[in-house]
Amino acid sequence: MNVVESFGLGVSYRGAWALRDCTLSVPEGHIVALVGSNGAGKTTLLHCAVGLTTPTAGEITVLGGIEAGSPDALERVAFVAQEAPLYRHITVRAMLTVAANLNQTFDRSLAETRLSTLDIPLKRRVGRLSGGQQAQLALALALARRPDLLVLDEPLARLDPLARHEVMAVVMSAVAEEDLSVIFSSHVVSELERVADYLILVSHGRVQMVGAIDDLLARHVVLSGPTDEAESVAEQLIVVQSQHAGRQTQFVARIDTPSEFPNGWLAESISLDELVLAYLREPSASAISGPLAVAANRAGTT
Amino acid sequence: MTTTVAPSSVAMSDRHPSGQPVSWRRLMRVALIQHRAALITILVTFVVLVFAIFVGRDAVSASYASYLAAGCTLAHPINLGVCANTANQFADIPSFTPLVIALRLFPLVIGAFVGAPLVAREMESGTYRFAWTQGVGRIRLLLVTLAMLALIVTPVAVALGFLLGGWYVHPYAVINVAVGSHWQSGLFTTTWWMTPVWTLFALVLGTFVGAVVKRTVAAIAATAAIVGGILLAVGMYLPRIYDFGAEASSRILINGMNPGPLNMIASHGQGPAGSWLVRAWYTGPGGHVLGLKAANRVSVQVNSVYESLKGGASAAPRWLALHHYTYWVSYQPANHFWILQAVVGLVVLAMTALCGFAVVRCIRGRSG
Numbered sequence: 001m002n003v004v005e006s007f008g009l010g011v012s013y014r015g016a017w018a019l020r021d022c023t024l025s026v027p028e029g030h031i032v033a034l035v036g037s038n039g040a041g042k043t044t045l046l047h048c049a050v051g052l053t054t055p056t057a058g059e060i061t062v063l064g065g066i067e068a069g070s071p072d073a074l075e076r077v078a079f080v081a082q083e084a085p086l087y088r089h090i091t092v093r094a095m096l097t098v099a100a101n102l103n104q105t106f107d108r109s110l111a112e113t114r115l116s117t118l119d120i121p122l123k124r125r126v127g128r129l130s131g132g133q134q135a136q137l138a139l140a141l142a143l144a145r146r147p148d149l150l151v152l153d154e155p156l157a158r159l160d161p162l163a164r165h166e167v168m169a170v171v172m173s174a175v176a177e178e179d180l181s182v183i184f185s186s187h188v189v190s191e192l193e194r195v196a197d198y199l200i201l202v203s204h205g206r207v208q209m210v211g212a213i214d215d216l217l218a219r220h221v222v223l224s225g226p227t228d229e230a231e232s233v234a235e236q237l238i239v240v241q242s243q244h245a246g247r248q249t250q251f252v253a254r255i256d257t258p259s260e261f262p263n264g265w266l267a268e269s270i271s272l273d274e275l276v277l278a279y280l281r282e283p284s285a286s287a288i289s290g291p292l293a294v295a296a297n298r299a300g301t302t
Numbered sequence: 303m304t305t306t307v308a309p310s311s312v313a314m315s316d317r318h319p320s321g322q323p324v325s326w327r328r329l330m331r332v333a334l335i336q337h338r339a340a341l342i343t344i345l346v347t348f349v350v351l352v353f354a355i356f357v358g359r360d361a362v363s364a365s366y367a368s369y370l371a372a373g374c375t376l377a378h379p380i381n382l383g384v385c386a387n388t389a390n391q392f393a394d395i396p397s398f399t400p401l402v403i404a405l406r407l408f409p410l411v412i413g414a415f416v417g418a419p420l421v422a423r424e425m426e427s428g429t430y431r432f433a434w435t436q437g438v439g440r441i442r443l444l445l446v447t448l449a450m451l452a453l454i455v456t457p458v459a460v461a462l463g464f465l466l467g468g469w470y471v472h473p474y475a476v477i478n479v480a481v482g483s484h485w486q487s488g489l490f491t492t493t494w495w496m497t498p499v500w501t502l503f504a505l506v507l508g509t510f511v512g513a514v515v516k517r518t519v520a521a522i523a524a525t526a527a528i529v530g531g532i533l534l535a536v537g538m539y540l541p542r543i544y545d546f547g548a549e550a551s552s553r554i555l556i557n558g559m560n561p562g563p564l565n566m567i568a569s570h571g572q573g574p575a576g577s578w579l580v581r582a583w584y585t586g587p588g589g590h591v592l593g594l595k596a597a598n599r600v601s602v603q604v605n606s607v608y609e610s611l612k613g614g615a616s617a618a619p620r621w622l623a624l625h626h627y628t629y630w631v632s633y634q635p636a637n638h639f640w641i642l643q644a645v646v647g648l649v650v651l652a653m654t655a656l657c658g659f660a661v662v663r664c665i666r667g668r669s670g
Contacts, residue, residue, distance in 0.1 A: 047431075050435045051434075051435065052430075052431060052434060052435060054667060071323070071437075071439055074435065074436065074437050074438075074439055075437040077435075078435075079431070079435040081428065081431035081432065081435075082431075083428065085427060085428035085429045085430075085431050085432050086429065086432060087336065087429055087432075088427075089339075090335060090336075094335050097331070097332075097335060098332050098335055098336065099436065101324065101328035101329065101331050101332045102324065102328075102329070102332055102433070102436035102437060102438045102443070103324065103436055103437035103438065104322065104323070104324055104437050105437070138432075145436075145437070
């Protein structure tokens with residue numbers, strides 16, 4: 001089952017496309033990192049997935065074909081929005097009551113246990129909690145809904161390193177305890193690398209790369225060699241990005257089939273950081289393209 | 303890297319077994335928590351108005367007591383001079399007009415300070431991203447919240463209408479002071495029926511404006527302006543509304559016998575008791591309605607005849623009959639009052655339903 005599937009998804013605001021031609025599928029059971037520069041369309045994509053935004057074009061479904069934003073989907077998808085917007089004028093306890101009464105399924109004791117573990121007092125007003133505590137509260141509320149899909153929009157953006165670590169620990173613990181799929185967005189790749197196993201890269205409103213991170217890393221290499229041979233070598237490879245420094249050239253290349261590299265060229269494995277940066281620097285490059293690629297992707301992961 | 307996913311302790315489909323919607327009682331509880339400030343606004347406005355009504359009531363009671371003590375009644379005004387003076391005191395009671403204005407503004411207050419922030423504040427603060435992604439769904443949440451607020455403001459508005467009506471209606475009806483007639487636009491829109499109707503309209507309209515504007519303060523200002531404008535327009539155009547279903551009589555003679563809008567309570571001998579005189583006109587020998595200039599000329603002649611011939615009240619009709627003119631007055635009989643109230647109220651309720659429909663459409667399509 002795919003937890004998110006979109007076909008030709010597009011969203012435009014006053015004529016400008018925030019997201020365009022987005023076709024992808026995300027298999028269940030993954031922790032998915034949605035990466036992209038600021039304004040790339042990450043939030044728009046997530047808002048479509050949770051039903052906050054109605055697509056201008058195409059369609060998006062969740063949890064095996066349920067229309068995003070439908071009552072079924074809302075009951076099974078939990079969302080923590082950017083900056084964790086909560087009712088600041090009420091207490092944590094009242095916030096729990098609000099969330100409990102807005103959902104058919106809500107494990108209040110689970111939420112209270114998490115908050116107690118994190119030393120977040122129930123009597124305190126939400127607005128008086130620190131940024132990290134508010135993020136933790138929002139996360140606790142989302143997890144108490146016992147969702148099948150948890151969607152987090154830049155959950156770590158405002159947090160200090162310790163709070164980031166704690167938030168991710170809670171997410172990882174929830175994933176370990178429950179059959180939960182997670183999608184979370186960020187523009188800081190380093191913080192995703194430790195936890196995510198699936199990657200969606202969005203750039204300029206288009207999905208540029210989708211796949212299991214291990215698979216993507218295995219399919220890309222960093223090649224270094226003499227500049228005077230660069231042109232001929234580039235013709236034999238799918239070059240994502242090239243950098244020339246004097247007599248030395250470095251390629252980030254995609255290798256869809258096992259291949260041998262030219263003599264005198266050094267092939268090194270690529271880090272997730274390098275891979276993402278390479279694609280972000282070359283918006284025209286793509287590791288997926290259209291429905292066929294999605295189908296292939298799906299076949300490869302099931 | 304690969305994350306190892308532990309076996310599920312709870313199967314996916316078993317987590318949400320019921321498929322039943324969240325009960326409205328639970329949603330009411332949420333609305334009570336979320337909109338405490340709105341409820342306080344309603345309560346404070348109610349208490350202030352009730353207090354003002356009870357304070358004003360003392361002045362009315364005192365004047366009414368002195369009116370009765372002087373032996374004045376509508377049927378037997380024993381001492382006309384004293385009665386006229388006492389009746390004038392009624393018209394001059396200082397708290398009356400401000401109270402009527404305050405009650406007319408009650409819907410505006412509710413629309414601006416309860417309705418407008420309802421969605422606008424969620425949009426402005428971003429909390430809509432929390433509220434609208436919960437299992438209940440945004441439309442159901444909005445409808446239950448609106449229903450809860452409606453359930454609270456409606457009895458409050460009914461109570462205010464009853465209190466004001468109960469306070470003025472008897473003494474003012476006995477004394478027959480025009481300013482206290484419930485046909486006056488201020489009182490017509492503040493009965494126990496019209497006050498809640500306008501309040502509900504303002505509440506839903508404010509919610510719609512808030513959903514469109516998405517900024518709390520701007521939505522409050524816009525709602526106040528729109529509701530205020532509509533109430534003002536209704537006050538101005540109420541005489542035209544009174545034209546609908548009005549009856550006409552050639553037996554009602556008004557002092558001066560002027561043509562045009564009258565907008566006055568039928569005083570003793572000037573038409574059926576409790577009726578509201580709407581407008582007057584002249585018809586000529588052929589039964590056709592005279593234009594304003596011609597009607598004014600006739601009116602001037604009738605008045606001069608009335609004064610010069612000293613023929614009393616019958617001189618003018620005799621002169622009119624001699625010249626084949628007829629003076630007509632249209633009026634709303636007393637028993638039309640609640641019919642008109644019902645018609646106008648239902649029109650406003652229909653507008654409320656339209657606004658509600660617009661809010662739902664707006665929220666459903668809202669992308670933030």
